[in-house]
Structure formats: structure tokens, C-alpha cells
Amino acid sequence: MKVCDRNWQQVEAYLKTDDRAILPLGSTEQHAQLSLSVDTILSEKISVDAAEPLGIPVFPAVPYGITPYFLSYPGTISLRQETYIRLVRDILDGLRHQGFRRILIVNGHGGNQPAGSLAIEWMADNPDTSVKFHNWWNAPLTLAKVQEIDPVASHASWMENFPWTRLADVVLPTQQKPMVDLAYMRALSPDKVKALLGDGNFGGYYQRSDEEMQAIWDVAVEETRALLEGGWA
Amino acid sequence: MKVCDRNWQQVEAYLKTDDRAILPLGSTEQHAQLSLSVDTILSEKISVDAAEPLGIPVFPAVPYGITPYFLSYPGTISLRQETYIRLVRDILDGLRHQGFRRILIVNGHGGNQPAGSLAIEWMADNPDTSVKFHNWWNAPLTLAKVQEIDPVASHASWMENFPWTRLADVVLPTQQKPMVDLAYMRALSPDKVKALLGDGNFGGYYQRSDEEMQAIWDVAVEETRALLEGGWA
Amino acid sequence: MKVCDRNWQQVEAYLKTDDRAILPLGSTEQHAQLSLSVDTILSEKISVDAAEPLGIPVFPAVPYGITPYFLSYPGTISLRQETYIRLVRDILDGLRHQGFRRILIVNGHGGNQPAGSLAIEWMADNPDTSVKFHNWWNAPLTLAKVQEIDPVASHASWMENFPWTRLADVVLPTQQKPMVDLAYMRALSPDKVKALLGDGNFGGYYQRSDEEMQAIWDVAVEETRALLEGGWA
């Protein structure tokens, strides 16, 4: 149930029987040859697919996140951390104002981690709520599936290349890119990051079969749905 | 050219020949029987349609805006003004960092007006830029076209009811709702606003013919495109 | 009843019988040949004149506002939007703390509009209050009176030239200045605004007769007083 496909009367009716909601967090940033919106597309779609049989509303994905290291890649937008946590707090405040009490944040971008810290601070301010912060792509079962298929997988590599994130008319490299030194990269400013990373893939092949990707997706949908179904405070 | 359909290399290539970009601003808020995302859908689509022949990139629409008066309508999310202007400033900073210098903000929601003030403050901080803040729905030509068709038009009435904002399986009232007293409404807190407004339409019929709507849309696309083409600082 | 002419015991006595207050908002900015304080002088005086027969307290006018486009004109001071809305919020919080519940903000400067957005946000936080944000100079009746006298009227033109805003020993131009292109001006940074505007008048004659000005003033006082008397939440 995407909120953009509903009106307020339908949400009002839902709130009489349930208090769960999903907020997907994305980012607009370089993903090598893939769409600049990979993180938004994936966090929103995993949310929608997981929520579908449960009828839980999925609010519009936040399309901008925290990604200062990629600032030198055209098309990348990074919010300041202070801006971002205010943004997520305001959205959580709004959800609570209307009666939502159990909120699953489905995060699609590692740099958005401060929103996870904010969620804990927010629960301390609002002790009648329960918020789960879920990095869908590195949750235990999903990550295990990825590594079972190919352990060399990373940002902008094959593991983010789904039929719904790849672009038409873009030719992908066929070789396996060696993993970049991530610890070293994290001590670099944006221009040096770009010089080190080149096309932006952190390491690994650029594409694998659609069957493998679907298998990962199925695990991720299942794992995300389980978080909606149980384990709330 | 939607940025979500492009990768960073394509944006980099664009920036060698042009420095214009579009940022649509939406809102997630009650629109009577229509989608909660009306303002996001319309600001993004008008941007895409206007930019199409020019090849100017349209960044992801900001799906949350400033709408405190509607907070008592389920599904409505309102950002605090401080949050919102920081958010828009960070996006403008990011655009400028990568070489964009002429930016058209296509706003779909009246409550987002503080972003227009921010744009002027931001130009004072960045005098090498030019930003236009465009309320697409009440720009002179578009507004004239709306009023030519039916002068009783407002938030959540027929004038926002396009084939791309109405919901399947939702029955619309057929009578013409009298205009609410807007000046009075603006002095009310959210619960009182809801009590006054009822379904959320400010006044007017709930639907008119698709031909009339297309005629308005054509004017609005044209008027928006003209802002992209000329009159920059 | 100007607050500066009262002590706390007198305000305490007033609050036992009434809960209305007025907050005038001004600006320190270029007004062509007129005083740099035109907006403060006018918003305060209209408040005092409107409140006089009702005995409603008029708090000190805020003498600085949001005016980044005029920053290149000496003597102009612009507060950042974040600063300004915090300032107005703190004042509203203080008024409410002491028992005021119906507050008329009499605004004298268009750039201060974000305070109007803040007022709505503040009512959502304080639902037992009612705040009206009143742009005295373009309220319906006042604006109609201005246009009846001379439709070419704007910032720093004759329409702001009252006996209490013009300066001694300053000679005013006698021709009618053509209206500047306001939409174009709003996409310019401060130096370019100054280059475009010259002396700062947006368009129109520089002075009209005192009788005409008094007629406008009388309408504006009446229209402002009506807002004090009725239409509260």
C-alpha cells in the first residue's frame, strides 16, 4: 500500500486497525554505471514488496541522504547530517501525531546511519513508540545470500544491479573490479575519493544473472517482512 | 531527463554544455479524495514535461513539505520550516558544487513558500547563481486558464484532479462545494481546520473533463518551459 | 496602548479581561529616498492607531526582517530566515506564557512572509491559540484604495511616502518611474538587484498628496481594527 496511491480517508481507516508504517530512505548519488537513484529505488521497492500482503502503508521514500564522500561525482547530492536527522525526526513526529506507533525504517544507503541513531534518540523522547532501523541489503539473511552467490560484492557492483536499477543503453564492464581499500577511502576528501574509485564501483563484477538477483530479492523481501510481522517492543 | 534515469557520467557530460537544473518540490498531505501525493506528482510531472525537449535534468522531487494546518488529516506529514529550508539549501549547495548555476525550483504546494525566501537568501550567499522559484499552478498564464474554465477552483478541487492524481475506485462528490473562508482558516489550529474543511477540498467541483484538464496542463508546461528558456540573471 | 508606555502591573490588569495582543514586524532596508525604517514605522503606527480605541497592547516592533535582495544597499540589514522564525517563535512563546491567546501580527514587509508560515506551525504546537498574520499594505480593502488612487504603486514609491516616513531636506524625483520586472529581479543576487533597481523604487511616482495618503491610512486602520475585533478561532 503505497501512500501515494491512497487518500487520507483510507489511511484514517487503516489506523483504526493497525499502527505500523514503513519509511524508506534513499539517496541520490553515483552508482557507477547504474541509476543515480539506486538506493531510493531499492529501499522503496523492497518496502512495497514486503508490505504488500500485510497492507501496511509505505510512505514516500526520502530521495536524498548523507553521502559527502561522493560529492565530486556529478548528480550526487548530500544533505548535512544535522539536516538529515531533523528531516527524519519531523517525519517520525508526523507519523506519531496521527497514531502510528510501530515504524520500520527501510534504509537503502549506508551513509544514512545517523538516522538509526536518531531513531533511538526519538524513542527516548517518545517511549510509547517502537522504531526498527533496517539496512535491508546487509541484514543477516540477505547478506548471507549475496555472499553465497559471490563474496566480492559492494556499492555499485552487481549486487545493486537489478532489472529495476540498470539503465537502458549503458554498456557495463565485464571484468571483476578488485575491491578498493575502504578504510583508506574513508580518510579521503571527495576529489581524492573520486580519483581512487574511478567509475564508483567499490569492487566486484558489474552484473550477474537475473535469476541470481531475483533469489537475493526474494530473501530480502522475506527478511524485511518478518521485521514487520514480529519482534516489536 | 529524470536524474533517476541517468548515471553520473551522463550528468557529467551534460554539465560540459549546460548549467541548468530543475528541482521539484512536493508535499505529502490531504487532497480530499485525491492522492496524498498530488503536489509531488504534479510538480514532478510538470518539470519532466517542460524539460523534455530541452534535455535539462530533473532531480528527484522532495516529497515532504510544510503543511502544519493539515496535520490532523491522517497521512499528512509536515516538516518544520527550519528543517525544510536547510533541506533545500543543502540540495542547492550540492547542485552548485557540481557546476549547476541556473536552477528552476518547480513548487507544487503553497505552504512551501519559505523555500522561495531561502532561494533569495541563498543567491545572496552565492552571487554567481540564479534561482527561479516557480509556483507552477498559480503562475499568470496557468491561473488565467484555470479561471477561464471555472473560477471556483482551489486546493483538492477539480483543478488538482488530473488522470495522474485521481485514485481508482474512489467515488467523487458531484456537487460544487462552496469556498471556505481562507483567511479565517489560516488562524485555526489543525483540529479546527479539519472541523471546518471536512473532506479537505477548499471549494469548487471535484472533477471536470479530461479535455479541460489537458488544456490547463498544456498551458502550464509551456509556461514552465519558458522559464527554463529565458530570463535568467 | 504601546507596551513601552506601560508597566507590568498594567499588563497584568489587562490580561484579567482580555487576551489579545499585537506584534508589529518591520525591517531596516532601502526605501529609495525615504527612511530606512519605513516598514517598522508603518507597521507600528498602523498597529497603534488600530488598537487605540480597543486598548489592546502593541508590543515593540521587530525592527529587523528578511531582506537579502537589498543587502547591497547601505543601511540594509537582513536576518537569516532561520534566525527570524526563531525570533518570532520566542516572542509568541512569551506572549502565550503570560496568557495572551489571540495575537495579531501586523507585518510591514513582504520579505517577512516566513513568519506567517511560522505562525501556522506555532498554532499546531499551541492549539489553544489563534494567530492572524496581516500584511497591512496589501490587505484587500487597503490595496483596493491604493489602486483606486494610482495603480502604479510599489515598494518605496509614493504608496510608502507618508508624512511620517519621508525625510526632511530630501528632494524627491517628480517623474513616474516605470515598474521594474519583479519576476526577473527575484532571480538576481544583491549586486545585480541594485544595478537593476537604481534608487530602489520598484515603480511609480515618488509622492502624492497628503490627503490621498490619509485616505489610504484611514482604510488601513479600519481594516486592521476589524481583524482585532472579530474572526478569531
Place this chain on the structure above:
Amino acid sequence: MKVCDRNWQQVEAYLKTDDRAILPLGSTEQHAQLSLSVDTILSEKISVDAAEPLGIPVFPAVPYGITPYFLSYPGTISLRQETYIRLVRDILDGLRHQGFRRILIVNGHGGNQPAGSLAIEWMADNPDTSVKFHNWWNAPLTLAKVQEIDPVASHASWMENFPWTRLADVVLPTQQKPMVDLAYMRALSPDKVKALLGDGNFGGYYQRSDEEMQAIWDVAVEETRALLEGGWA
């Protein structure tokens, strides 16, 4: 030279020969039987009187300050410290933008002291400027004059009772109020402060002769003028 009595062209002319400016800081708060605006009236008038022979522009006084301890006295408005220092910083930024480099802040209220700290922080950010923060009423010579006349003098006592701060038709107590325990008062919340202070005078007589007051004023004007004339960085 009050800025409200000048236009931008006159300030522009001034800046070709000088770079000094004065910013008075006031407060709207209880002053026992005296005007709620005592601190604003005095800081502005001392500025104007000191600047008069030098032709230095006096910007509009900031009429609201930091005064949380008096919040339970009707008519008192207190800005939060964060708001206040942002406000003063924005004004200083504006002054510097236009060419002012030597700024005298004439403060009329002890609670505004954080603006003095801000001034030092601001000079570190703007090393080409020099800012003096002047508490006019307890500067060495002025304080000595007060104590010479009557050592029991304090907030809202005779020492703030000038012909330009006392109210018509208000009868003043004639006895000498014993000094309140200030250290104890500073550990109290607003309701307890009001319970302790009663009418708001901290201690001392309520009025002394106009001759004595003029003598104090003359010293204060002289002392303030000396700060304008010399000792800049």
C-alpha cells in the same frame, strides 16, 4: 544620526569617510513601576546622545533580549540564548557586508551578556573588524557616579528612573527597598523569582531628583562617546 532618520544614500555617503556604527541592545521586561521598555529606551538614547557630535549612525535598538528570570511578569518577553546570538550575529554580518568595521554595541540589559561573548567569537571569524561590547550603566565612570549619589541602586530602582523612562500617572513608593539576595535569586525559576522580588525592584529608592539623574546621564554619555572616539583595534 539615527538610521531611521536617514536613507540609504546618506549611509552610503557616510561609509566613504568612516566605518563606525552603533547597535543598541534593549529588552522588554518588568522594571517595577517603570516602563517595560526601560532597557531599550536607555540604550538607544545613550547611543544617540553619545554619537550626536560625531555623526556616527545608530541602528535601531533590538527591543527584545534574554530575560528568562522575569518570565512570570506580564509584558516580559525573553528570547532564547541561541536565538539572540544568531540575531546579533546576523546584524553584525550585515553591518560588515556594507563596510562597517568598528562597531560599538551599547547594551542596556545585563541578561544580554551572551551577545558580548558572541562579539568575540564573531571577531575571530572576521578578523578585520573590531567590536566593543559596552554595558553603559555599569561602565567604570558611570557606576562610580551612581554609587557616589546612592550606593543602594539596582534594576528598576531610582537609577533607571529618568524623565524618559517613568510613566505618567504612576505613583511610586517612597521608601528605600532593601536589596534582594541576588545570588539566591539566580538559583530560582521564574515564579519563585516573582514571589521573592514582588514589584521587581532589586533594592533602593524608587526615585531621586532629576538633577542627580542628569548628572549620571552626562557621565554616561561622555564615557560612551570616549569609546567611539578611541581605543579601537
Place this chain on the structure above:
Amino acid sequence: MKVCDRNWQQVEAYLKTDDRAILPLGSTEQHAQLSLSVDTILSEKISVDAAEPLGIPVFPAVPYGITPYFLSYPGTISLRQETYIRLVRDILDGLRHQGFRRILIVNGHGGNQPAGSLAIEWMADNPDTSVKFHNWWNAPLTLAKVQEIDPVASHASWMENFPWTRLADVVLPTQQKPMVDLAYMRALSPDKVKALLGDGNFGGYYQRSDEEMQAIWDVAVEETRALLEGGWA
């Protein structure tokens, strides 16, 4: 009772019988030939010594303060005023959350004065608390003792040279440095402050006898302890 020498169960037990706590405020800044941490060392030690017989917990000293004038001295770190008051507010909020209601802030650095203003604002927000802001070194009895021994005493002079703040292997000047013009210094930016101050001592000898220092310390401990024992709201 230093909190770093306790576990949470011990603090919990304490809170069943008492609600007082101490928060020392320090600074990391030039102190001429003395330790860069003089203000932290002294505010923490005076707190611990004063609290010792009373069993009141001393929370970890805040080691960074507001000291922009010293920014050009290597090793000096200055927090912005906004940061600092947020920091102190969060700590006060935390103390109150756990049941502390009477809090003595023992400040070791004059530049931290905005935290004193914040304490008063915080009490207005939390009227069930009482906070004392204590500048231990210039409290009446301690200051009198210092001046009895040697009236030429200041920042980084002998009056801050205790056995626990002086460094091994550092040779101290033996002459008495003339007092710097403090009013003049406060109108200077950091580089000019350093040029004026030289080694950083504001004036006075660099060292006096340990007996004299111990005598001052004894008075200061006594005076601080008295604030813990009585005079709360």
C-alpha cells in the same frame, strides 16, 4: 565522589537520599607556561575537594569551553557559543531525567559565562530545579583572599599556578608582568590578542609560594562547599 569512580548502581542508591550533583566546566586553552588544561584541572579538583565530605557526585568535567580570543595560541580549542549551551543543556537534561534537582555548576573559565545564562533559561523550562553557576575563582571570599596576598593577579599568572597545574621542566619568568589593558584586548581578533599578550599571562607574577596557594585553595574549597550545603531554591 567522582562519577568515574562509581557505577550506576551506586548513583542509583545515592539518588534515593539526595538530589544534588556537581558539574565542573573547564577549557583547553593557553595558560602561558602552565598546562593547557588549567581550567579543567582546577574546576574538577575544587569540585571533588568541596564535595568529598558530603558524598555528592562530581560528574566528568567538560574539558572544552568558549575561548575564541585565544584561538591563535596552539593547543587552544574553542567551542562556538551555540554548541556550548546545547552541550550544557543536554547534560542538565540528563541529570534531571535521573532525579537530580539541585545542581552546582563549578566553572573554571570566564569565557564559559553563557552557560550561566543557559542555566537560568533552563530553570525557566524546568521550574522544579535549582541550578547555581559558580565561578569558583572570583567568588567573593576566594577573590578577597587572592587580593589580600597580591592584588596583581590574573589569567595565567601566579593565581592559577598550583602544584597541580604547573608543568615539570618548565622555567617560569621571575618578574612581575604589568597588567594588560583588558578592555582594549576584548576588542581584538585572535592574532592581535596574541600579539598584545605575548606569553599569555594577563599580568602579575608567575609563581608564589605553595603555602599561599594552599591558603587560597582552602578558602575556595570552603566557599564552594557552602554553596552545596545551603541556599537552594
Place this chain on the structure above:
Amino acid sequence: MKVCDRNWQQVEAYLKTDDRAILPLGSTEQHAQLSLSVDTILSEKISVDAAEPLGIPVFPAVPYGITPYFLSYPGTISLRQETYIRLVRDILDGLRHQGFRRILIVNGHGGNQPAGSLAIEWMADNPDTSVKFHNWWNAPLTLAKVQEIDPVASHASWMENFPWTRLADVVLPTQQKPMVDLAYMRALSPDKVKALLGDGNFGGYYQRSDEEMQAIWDVAVEETRALLEGGWA
């Protein structure tokens, strides 16, 4: 080289030959039976031990961090995320102002992770710097050593029980506590966290031999020192 054991002249001399500095980040929070300052003690001591042979200055540890989940444990203080990142930014700004360019942040508390995000944002603002954010206790080699000794190790268990963090006269449980469900805990507000966690240990024994602890410490010192010696941008 602890900065508290140095004066500004010594730091100035150091900066002529090197530009590295260390900033330890701690926390004041429940650690079961151990000191409330475990994270501060360990991050500071690991910094000092690692830096010792290299002569790199260790600035005072920040003793308060982000720990909202533990707010119901007496003695725990949690800074808001916005406060914390401003605090760390100000310290980084100060270090850079004086010439430091390579900064190792040695973090002792997982909740402080937003400071790692801030460090990357700060490098984007200051591209001439390199900052490493080092969680000393779960860096690869140190974590491997811990798990080699006993894989059941966590917050407040034996792995944080060093001779320098345990308290005299506190008896420790001797059994192995089962690991708490951390994912579940992260969706709980503070009171529920305390109800779930009991004494605060997340899981594992409470103490192991001093030899084992020294072996871990030796690895951690070595691993931290290696970060100081190489791998800078």
C-alpha cells in the same frame, strides 16, 4: 604526549615538525558493575599508549557521548546527536585552525558513530585534511584477539573489564550471562531497555584474567599506533 601535560609553546614547537593529533571520544554511561566512565578511560588510555613513542599530542577526551538507550540508568548522560556533531566539528575546526591536518579520532563508544559521519562531512568542507575514525575495540585485529579468547564478549562484559576500569570493593557475578537480543533491544525505549538488560552487561562473563586483558590491550595499542604511522590521505 597528553595535551593537559603541555603548554601552548610546546604544542607550537610540535606543529613545526608534524601535523598529527589524536582526539579520544568517550561516554558517561552504565557499564554494569564497572565505572560509568569506561569508554572515556579506555579511549584516552589507548590513545596515550599508542601515541607515546611517536610524540603525537592527545587532546582531552570528550567525556560525554550519544547513549539515549541507557538514559534510565542513573549516572548516564546522553548528548543529542545534533549537539554531539557540532561539538566534534568545533574541535576539528580548532585543530585545523592551528595547523593540524591529520587527525585520528579514537572512539570508545559505539553510539558515537555519528561523529564518524561528521568526520567525512568535515573533510568535504576541508579537503586539505585527513581524518580517521577508529573504533579501537572492534578494529579487525583487536576484535579477532577478543574472539580468540572468548567469543561471548560485549558491552560491559569482561572485555571492558581492565584493571583501570574496574572499581574497588565491587563484587562481580561469576556466571556467564547469555547474550541479549541486540536487534530487539534497539527497538526499545530506555525504560524497556533497562527492564530487558538488568545490570547492563549485554552478555558474557564479567571478568577474565589480567594476562588475557593485557594481551588484548597490546594488540589494540599496536593496531591504533599503525593508524597513526601510515595510510593517511
